[in-house]
Amino acid sequence: xxxxxxxxxxxxxxxxxxxxxxxxxxxxxxxxxxxxxxxxxxxxxxxxxxxxxxxxxxxxxxxxxxxxxxxxxxxxxxxxxxxxxxxxxxxxxxxxxxxxxxxxxxxxxxxxxxxxxxxxxxxxxxxxxxxxxxxxxxxxxxxxxxxxxxxxxx
Numbered sequence: 001x002x003x004x005x006x007x008x009x010x011x012x013x014x015x016x017x018x019x020x021x022x023x024x025x026x027x028x029x030x031x032x033x034x035x036x037x038x039x040x041x042x043x044x045x046x047x048x049x050x051x052x053x054x055x056x057x058x059x060x061x062x063x064x065x066x067x068x069x070x071x072x073x074x075x076x077x078x079x080x081x082x083x084x085x086x087x088x089x090x091x092x093x094x095x096x097x098x099x100x101x102x103x104x105x106x107x108x109x110x111x112x113x114x115x116x117x118x119x120x121x122x123x124x125x126x127x128x129x130x131x132x133x134x135x136x137x138x139x140x141x142x143x144x145x146x147x148x149x150x151x152x153x154x
Contacts, residue, residue: 001059001087003094006050008041012058013050020077027114032141034110036065036074047071047098051078051087060087064095064104071099071149072134073109076118088121096125100149107147108133119143 006013017038025033041048041063051060060078064071073095078087096107109127111118127145132138 001051001053001085001090003049003051003090005047005098008048008061008063009038010050010058013061014038016050016058016061016077016079017075019079020075023077024112028112028141032112032139034136034142036063040065041075047095047102048075049091049094049098051082051091053082060091062088062091062095064099064107066099066102066104069103069105071095071104071107073107083117088118089125092121092125096149105149107149109145110136110142111145112141113143114141115143119145122147 008017021035024035040046045066046063047066048063049061050058053059059082062076063074065074076088076091099107107127109122111122122145125147127147130144130146132144133146136142136144
């Protein structure tokens with residue numbers, strides 16, 4: 001598996017994001033959907049990573065939106081057939097490392113309460129629940145999490 005920072009507007013990557021939306025949209029009411037679109041993912045200050053299998057096929061993706069010294073995880077997704085193989089962990093580690101190298105000091109995220117596997121992944125990586133941040137409002141469908149960034153080894 002390879003994980004690289006790539007442009008999100010590739011057809012294969014767009015298909016991943018469409019799969020993510022198809023999975024999440026039936027789970028929550030429209031006002032509880034907080035995914036960002038391709039234009040926002042393509043802006044400066046957004047790190048977008050793609051996981052590719054040994055054949056070069058996109059099997060997962062994720063992003064961190066950097067703002068000052070904070071980074072918000074967005075659009076984390078692994079295709080169902082590749083789950084349990086470390087794809088999401090590798091994506092998360094790569095995104096965090098890239099954000100740290102750019103001065104990020106705190107990681108934040110919002111996910112849905114029904115995404116137990118995602119919540120468990122984030123907890124394994126040191127994320128803890130917190131209240132809404134930024135423009136978010138309290139929402140019973142949302143789980144907000146944060147994690148201080150570990151200083152880079154020097």
